Amino acid sequence: MxxxxxxxxxxxxxxxxxxxxxxxxxxxxxxxxxxxxxxxxxxxxxxxxxxxxxxxxxxxxxxxxxxxxxxxxxxxxxxxxxxxxxxxxxxxxxxxxxxxxxxxxxxxxxxxxxxxxxxxxxxxxxxxxxxxxxxxxxxxxxxxxxxxxxxxxxxxxxxxxxxxxxxxxxxxxxxxxxxxxxxxxxxxxxxxxxxxxxxxxxxxxxxxxxxxxxxxxxxxxxxxxxxxxxxxxxxxxxxxxxxxxxxxxxxxxxxxxxxxxxxxxxxxxxxxGSNTQEGIFFNLIATPSFVSIPPDILPKFDASDLRKTKWINKYSDGSVDYYFPYKYKIRTTVNGQISExxxxxxxxxxxxxxxxxxxxxxxxxxxxxxxxxxxxxxxxxxxxxxxxxxxxxxxxxxxxxxxxxxxxxxxxxxxxxxxxxxxxxxxxKGPTWQETDALYPIPLDEINRNHNVKQNPGYN
The missing domain is CATH 1.25.40.390 (Serine Threonine Protein Phosphatase 5, Tetratricopeptide repeat)
Structure with a gap:
């Protein structure tokens, strides 16, 4: 006890x-x-x-x-x-x-x-x-x-x-x-x-x-x-x-x-003492290592839509423009102050x-x-x-x-x-897409640990 x-x-x-x-x-x-x-x-x-x-x-x-x-x-x-x-x-x-x-x-x-x-x-x-x-x-x-x-x-x-x-x-x-x-x-x-x-x-x-x-x-x-x-x-x-x-x-x-x-x-x-993980992760200061926004989303916004100019930003490496979410605008704290x-x-x-x-x-x-x-x-x-x-x-x-x-x-x-x-x-997505992709797989460790848990369809 x-x-x-x-x-x-x-x-x-x-x-x-x-x-x-x-x-x-x-x-x-x-x-x-x-x-x-x-x-x-x-x-x-x-x-x-x-x-x-x-x-x-x-x-x-x-x-x-x-x-x-x-x-x-x-x-x-x-x-x-x-x-x-x-x-x-x-x-x-x-x-x-x-x-x-x-x-x-x-x-x-x-x-x-x-x-x-x-x-x-x-x-x-x-x-x-x-x-x-x-x-x-x-x-x-x-x-x-x-x-x-x-x-x-x-x-x-x-x-x-x-x-x-x-x-x-x-x-x-x-x-x-x-x-x-x-x-x-x-x-x-x-x-x-x-x-x-x-x-x-x-x-x-x-x-x-x-x-x-x-x-x-x-x-x-x-x-x-x-x-x-x-x-x-x-x-x-x-x-x-x-x-x-x-x-x-x-x-x-x-x-x-x-x-x-x-x-x-x-x-x-x-x-x-950090800023948001969103601000740290999404804001590009170099060629993206992880994610960017596909450019084909931009035409979905009307020309006068402020969300396109305020909530999406662009980084250019000189030859390619990369777009990224810009809802969170701060990557690092300023004088230790967190604003977002x-x-x-x-x-x-x-x-x-x-x-x-x-x-x-x-x-x-x-x-x-x-x-x-x-x-x-x-x-x-x-x-x-x-x-x-x-x-x-x-x-x-x-x-x-x-x-x-x-x-x-x-x-x-x-x-x-x-x-x-x-x-x-x-x-x-092309041929890689199938209906069963709508659900993520149950983790293999969980399946192995608890045999009462069944895997989602489409995953071995």
Whole structure:
């Protein structure tokens, strides 16, 4: 028992610091197999550190930041957003990913399941604790459920049917097989529905780096959109959009991705005095070693679209022009000051969610109101009028592509959920594209470790 408690103390110290790697985390000798003892959640500070440690890890190099192993980059390559300049990324660009691919196993899978494990342990600790104030307990329970929900949202959209782990008991988790997408989404909705009642309306810090009630509602609106529950997607997005004292679209596109932007619903604060991983990775100062934007996206923007000039930049080596995402404009800190935070959820997406949900319900005039707000902010001053449902949905898809490019795999997920992946990507990818590429392979290490987990179709 003493050894287990020592491991639990080590666990809390590790997650509080945020300085753990996936490999180290998975190699703890004595996995936690019982609810976290109440004494380890003896006060607000220790309990809070369990959650804030997750955010620090998310903001560092990995699946949730903007570096070469991130959802934004890998999904951008799998779709038509980014072009590969590195053999280490070609598998994603050519949709020929091997189950042994390290970026799949170490980052997209293991790292995300680590976040889920920590939230499960935190929820268990909060339930048994008597030393935490009620307001802190409610906030942390809401944040833990929010983090678990967003983690499963990305797992189910990257891999499809995956194990649904809701326990810290390794004897249960190591035997869990694939759960249906319906079951996983039901848990996501449950977690977010509970989170929106638990979380405070105001942010608990002066910055927007810990989720509040509106972040839970925003993510829930996205989930309802993916589930094609149009009325609920419209309702939840509207609840956030209506918080005009807290959130607003910014007229100046240069200010959207600044820390504490009025458009930010949830951001990740960079760690260790650096700027965002997106700014470091995407901004080209030499011939690209990893990715660039394919030039054929440029004609998709109208001539007056400010997003083309403000959010895309160019590096020339003297003979070839290379384009890159320029939403994050700072590569290194200036006098130690960090001016940009990684944007996870922002208001513009909510307008696009509501526009799509309204259009799907035949409310095209209302959908156009939302679309015209996005277009006007982009410098497209002529409002759209009189579009039918099909035309309206086509414009939604266009604006999602141009507004959300290089952010969090939106394009890749949109192509899949609207069943356009094959028609759009097969002509671009050529004979390497096949329908089964819409899901990434379950990591080979996971298949070997847990024989109850089955591989996705199309992968040996």
């Amino acid at each position: 003493k050894n287990i408690k020592k491991q639990l103390v080590l666990f809390i110290l590790i997650i509080a610091s945020g300085n753990y790697s996936c490999k180290k985390f998975l190699k703890i000798d004595a996995p936690i197999n019982a609810a976290t003892p109440a004494e380890l959640f003896s006060n607000d500070a220790i309990a809070t550190s369990a959650i804030t440690g997750i955010y620090s890890k998310m903001a560092s190099f990995g699946a949730f930041a903007g570096g070469q192993s991130s959802i934004s980059v890998l999904c951008g390559l799998s779709s038509d957003e980014l072009k590969s300049h590195s053999s280490t990324l070609d598998g994603f660009y050519k949709n020929e990913i091997l189950p042994s691919e390290g970026k799949i196993g170490l980052y997209l899978w293991a790292e995300t399941y680590n976040y889920i494990y920590i939230t499960n342990a935190t929820l268990a600790g909060l339930e048994s604790s008597t030393g935490i104030s009620e307001i802190t307990k409610r906030q942390l329970e809401g944040e833990a459920k929010f983090v678990r929900a967003i983690s499963y949202f990305y797992l189910v959209n990257l891999f499809g049917e995956v194990p649904l782990n809701l326990s810290t008991d390794y004897r249960i988790n190591e035997k869990n097989g694939n759960s249906s997408k319906e079951l996983i989404y039901a848990q996501i909705v449950k977690d977010l529905t509970e989170a929106e009642t638990l979380l405070q309306s105001e942010y608990v810090t002066i910055e927007r780096i810990r989720p509040n009630k509106w972040a839970a509602k925003a993510l829930l609106s996205r989930v309802y959109l993916y589930l094609e529950k149009w009325d609920l997607a419209a309702q939840k997005s509207a609840e956030v959009i209506d918080q005009t004292a807290m959130y607003s679209l910014l007229d100046n596109l240069d200010n959207v991705f600044l820390k504490n932007s009025q458009e930010a619903i949830w951001q990740l604060m960079p760690t260790q 935070y990684s944007m996870v959820i922002r208001l513009a997406e909510l307008f696009l969610i509501r526009a799509e949900a309204r259009a799907q319900q035949g409310q095209t005039s209302l959908a156009l109101e939302d679309l015209n707000k996005i277009r006007k902010r982009a410098g497209l001053l002529t409002p759209l009028i009189g579009l039918d449902q099909a035309q309206c949905l086509s414009e939604v898809a266009k604006q999602r592509r141009l507004e959300l490019f290089s952010e969090w795999g939106h394009r890749w997920f949109d192509l899949k959920r609207t069943k356009q992946a094959a028609s759009v990507l097969a002509p671009l």
